[in-house]
Amino acid sequence: MSTTPKIAIIGAGPAGLTLGAILQKHNISFTIYDSDSSPNERNQGGTLDLHPRGGQAALVEAGLWKEFTKYARPESDVLKIVKNDGEVLWDGNTTDKREVPEEEKFANRPEIDRSALKEILLGAVKPESIRWGKHLKEAIAGQSGKYDLHFADGSIDKDFDLLVGADGAWSKIRKLLSDTLPTYSGISLIECWTYDVVKENPWMAEYAGAGSCYSFGEGRTIQIQRIGDGSVRTYACLRKPESFLKDCGIDWTNPGPAKEQYVKEYFDDCGADLKRMILESKDKLVPRTLYQLPVGFSWESRPGVTLIGDAAHLMTPFGGVGVNAAMMDSLSLAQEVVKFVERGEGKSLAEVVKQYEVDMFPRGEMFAKKTMDNMQKHFSAGGSEHLAGRLIAHYRKPASTS
Ligand SMILES: Cc1cc2nc3c(=O)[nH]c(=O)nc-3n(C[C@H](O)[C@H](O)[C@H](O)COP(=O)(O)OP(=O)(O)OC[C@H]3O[C@@H](n4cnc5c(N)ncnc54)[C@H](O)[C@@H]3O)c2cc1C
Structure with a gap:
C-alpha cells in the first residue's frame, strides 16, 4: 500500500466536486479551493443533460445515483425544432409522445439543473475539505517535486504532491503544462x-x-x-x-x-x-x-499536475457534452488515484497522471470534434431541417421485426 499523496483540487465546479466526491467515498483526503466566497455566490443557472456513460456513470461511482434520480428531470429530455422563420419542424412535446416505462426513465439524457447537481455533489464532500474565497493566483513548483499554491489573499499553501486543475476556461494550473490559451x-x-x-x-x-x-x-x-x-x-x-x-x-x-x-x-x-x-x-x-481550446489540445505529461473538465478541453455548449466530458475526467482520474492509494500496483504518481491523460486526450478530442461539428451545422442554412430530419428518422423508424 502506498502513502496518500497530498492532493489539491482547484475549482469547485462539476469537475472538481465530482472528483472530490469519489475520492471521499474512498476515504482519500484532498482540499478543494474555489474563488467563490461561498457555494451560493453565483446563480448556477442553466440545465445540463447527463449521459448514462458520462455524468451518470460518475455519479454512480460517487454513490449519488439515488440523489440524482430525486432531482433529475427525465421529462425534460424532449426537443422542439423550429426554422428561423417560425415553422415548427418537430415537437417532441406532442409528436409520438409515449409513456416511458419507469425502468427506462434514465436510459437517455435526463436533464438536471446545474444548481441541483452542485447541491448533490456538495452533499458528498465534507465541508472542511472545501476552502471558499481562495482565488489561485499562481501555482509554483517547489522543492523535491512538490507544488505551492499562491492565493490572491496573500496566503500560500505548500507541498502538494498532486495538483488537479479543475479551474475552468481560464485555468491557472494549465500554465504549468502549456502556453496555450482559449481562443x-x-x-x-x-x-x-x-x-x-x-x-x-x-x-x-x-x-x-x-x-x-x-x-x-x-x-x-x-x-x-x-x-x-x-x-x-x-x-x-x-x-x-x-x-x-x-x-x-x-x-x-x-x-x-x-x-x-x-x-x-x-x-x-x-x-x-x-x-x-x-x-x-x-x-x-x-x-x-x-x-x-483547440480540438485535440494536449500537453507533455508533468509529474504531479494535471487538468480535468473545461481546463483540459474547453468547448462551446453546442455539443451539449461539456459537463459529461468533465465528469468522465473526474471519474477516470479518481479511479487511477484510488488504485494508486489503495493498491499501489507498483506505479508512481507520475505514471498515475500519465495513464489518466492517455485515456483523457482522445476522449476530450472526440467531444471537442463533435461540438465543433454541431456548431458548424447549427449555424448553417438548413441547420434546423438537419436536426429535425435526424429526429424524424430516429423516432419514426419502423419497429424491428427480428
Ligand atoms: C452558456 C453555457 C451553456 C452550457 N450548457 C451546457 C449543456 O447544456 N450541457 C453541457 O454538458 N455543458 C454545457 N456547458 C458547459 C459546461 O458548463 C462546462 O463544460 C462545465 O461547467 C465544466 O465544468 P468544470 O468544473 O470543468 O468548470 P467550471 O464549471 O467552469 O468550474 C470551474 C470552477 O473553478 C473556479 N475557479 C476558476 N478559476 C479559479 C481560480 N483561479 N482559483 C480558484 N478557483 C477558480 C470557479 O469559481 C468554478 O467554480 C455550458 C456552458 C455555457 C457557458
Whole structure:
C-alpha cells in the first residue's frame, strides 16, 4: 500500500466536486479551493443533460445515483425544432409522445439543473475539505517535486504532491503544462431569463415546451431551455467577430431597449414567436462571448499536475457534452488515484497522471470534434431541417421485426 499523496483540487465546479466526491467515498483526503466566497455566490443557472456513460456513470461511482434520480428531470429530455422563420419542424412535446416505462426513465439524457447537481455533489464532500474565497493566483513548483499554491489573499499553501486543475476556461494550473490559451469561437450571444415563467408569462412556458426548443440558421441560432426551478433561458446567438458585443452600439446596461435593438438588427425576419421569447424575457440579460481550446489540445505529461473538465478541453455548449466530458475526467482520474492509494500496483504518481491523460486526450478530442461539428451545422442554412430530419428518422423508424 502506498502513502496518500497530498492532493489539491482547484475549482469547485462539476469537475472538481465530482472528483472530490469519489475520492471521499474512498476515504482519500484532498482540499478543494474555489474563488467563490461561498457555494451560493453565483446563480448556477442553466440545465445540463447527463449521459448514462458520462455524468451518470460518475455519479454512480460517487454513490449519488439515488440523489440524482430525486432531482433529475427525465421529462425534460424532449426537443422542439423550429426554422428561423417560425415553422415548427418537430415537437417532441406532442409528436409520438409515449409513456416511458419507469425502468427506462434514465436510459437517455435526463436533464438536471446545474444548481441541483452542485447541491448533490456538495452533499458528498465534507465541508472542511472545501476552502471558499481562495482565488489561485499562481501555482509554483517547489522543492523535491512538490507544488505551492499562491492565493490572491496573500496566503500560500505548500507541498502538494498532486495538483488537479479543475479551474475552468481560464485555468491557472494549465500554465504549468502549456502556453496555450482559449481562443474566441466565433460565437457571441445574449442569454435572456424569465424566472417564474408559468406565473409571469404562461405563453412562454407553453411555447418552450417541457425541455429545449432550438432554431438554427445561417450565422445565428435561438436556443430555449426550461429549467427545473421554473425559469426559462433563451439564448440568441450570432456568428460575429470577438469584439462584436462591445462594438455593436447596443447599451447592455439597459436590457429592454438593448433586446429590442438586438432583435430588430439581427433577428427581425425570424418568426414572431421566436422573437417574443427574446423580447418577453424580462428578468435578466447576460451578454457572453464563447471561447474554446483547440480540438485535440494536449500537453507533455508533468509529474504531479494535471487538468480535468473545461481546463483540459474547453468547448462551446453546442455539443451539449461539456459537463459529461468533465465528469468522465473526474471519474477516470479518481479511479487511477484510488488504485494508486489503495493498491499501489507498483506505479508512481507520475505514471498515475500519465495513464489518466492517455485515456483523457482522445476522449476530450472526440467531444471537442463533435461540438465543433454541431456548431458548424447549427449555424448553417438548413441547420434546423438537419436536426429535425435526424429526429424524424430516429423516432419514426419502423419497429424491428427480428
Ligand atoms: C452558456 C453555457 C451553456 C452550457 N450548457 C451546457 C449543456 O447544456 N450541457 C453541457 O454538458 N455543458 C454545457 N456547458 C458547459 C459546461 O458548463 C462546462 O463544460 C462545465 O461547467 C465544466 O465544468 P468544470 O468544473 O470543468 O468548470 P467550471 O464549471 O467552469 O468550474 C470551474 C470552477 O473553478 C473556479 N475557479 C476558476 N478559476 C479559479 C481560480 N483561479 N482559483 C480558484 N478557483 C477558480 C470557479 O469559481 C468554478 O467554480 C455550458 C456552458 C455555457 C457557458
